[in-house]
Amino acid sequence: MGEVLTFLKDFFSNFSFEETISSFIIMFMVIDMVGLTPIIIDMRQKGREINPLKAASLSLIMFLAFLFLGSSILGLFHVDIYSFAIGGSIVLFLMAVEMVLDIEIFRNNGPSGASTMVPLVFPLIAGAGSFTTLLSLQSMYGLVNILIGLLMNIIIVYLVLRNMYLLERILGKSGVYVTRKFFGVMLLAVSIKMFLDNLVLFIGRV
Numbered sequence: 001m002g003e004v005l006t007f008l009k010d011f012f013s014n015f016s017f018e019e020t021i022s023s024f025i026i027m028f029m030v031i032d033m034v035g036l037t038p039i040i041i042d043m044r045q046k047g048r049e050i051n052p053l054k055a056a057s058l059s060l061i062m063f064l065a066f067l068f069l070g071s072s073i074l075g076l077f078h079v080d081i082y083s084f085a086i087g088g089s090i091v092l093f094l095m096a097v098e099m100v101l102d103i104e105i106f107r108n109n110g111p112s113g114a115s116t117m118v119p120l121v122f123p124l125i126a127g128a129g130s131f132t133t134l135l136s137l138q139s140m141y142g143l144v145n146i147l148i149g150l151l152m153n154i155i156i157v158y159l160v161l162r163n164m165y166l167l168e169r170i171l172g173k174s175g176v177y178v179t180r181k182f183f184g185v186m187l188l189a190v191s192i193k194m195f196l197d198n199l200v201l202f203i204g205r206v
Contacts, residue, residue: 014142023141023149030133031153033160036124038179039187040161041168042099048115052161055116055125060154062126067134067146081135082202085128085194091119092127092191099184125157129194 044050065073074084094105137146171179 012144015144015148016142019141019145020148023137023146024152025149026133026137027130027149027153028156030130031125031157033125033157035183035186037160037164037167038183039095039099039124040120040164041171042180043115043120044164044168046104050120050161050164051116052158052164055120055161056154056158058117058121059125059157060150062121063130063134063150063154066126066131067138067150070131070135080202080205081128081132082198082205085132085198086202088123088128089191089194089198091123092187092194095119095124096184096188096191099180100188128198 040050074081097103098105134146134150
């Protein structure tokens with residue numbers, strides 16, 4: 001018991017309110033649940049079942065796994081972060097095409113709730129950008145501050161997904177349609193930028 005208390009004391013001795021808030025804000029901007037709202041509404045309208053608690057839990061697990069084992073996991077499959085990001089950008093590109101052109105690429109023929117994992121948890125919430133950001137934060141802030149900031153973001157992820165029906169009511173059918181098109185184009189641009197940026201970095205390493 002004494003060893004546990006000593007560990008916790010040492011762990012929280014590096015707590016910094018400023019670093020925690022900074023970590024939270026950076027991750028909040030990268031995850032961008034506000035920007036993901038039209039995409040998630042679009043998924044719901046296409047009949048893709050989403051479990052808020054499962055999505056938040058899986059996102060947290062993936063974030064923690066990558067925070068502690070990210071480099072080792074990618075190394076195990078001989079994959080670098082740039083290749084990982086390029087793969088994620090392709091998935092985002094296909095989702096954007098769906099939204100802009102009103103076509104279906106991701107068939108809803110998987111197990112019930114499969115959309116919670118792909119493409120919601122990965123690559124939308126816990127994607128290459130978020131993972132890269134976590135690795136960067138490790139060189140800037142204390143671990144305890146990163147973890148608290150991450151947990152705060154996961155709570156927001158859950159609350160947004162849990163109350164998505166309220167946003168659908170507020171926007172209405174026409175509002176959902178317009179925002180879906182707008183954010184579809186934005187997602188298209190983001191996915192292309194992510195692809196090109198990481199392709200350049202990948203080629204530079206070869």
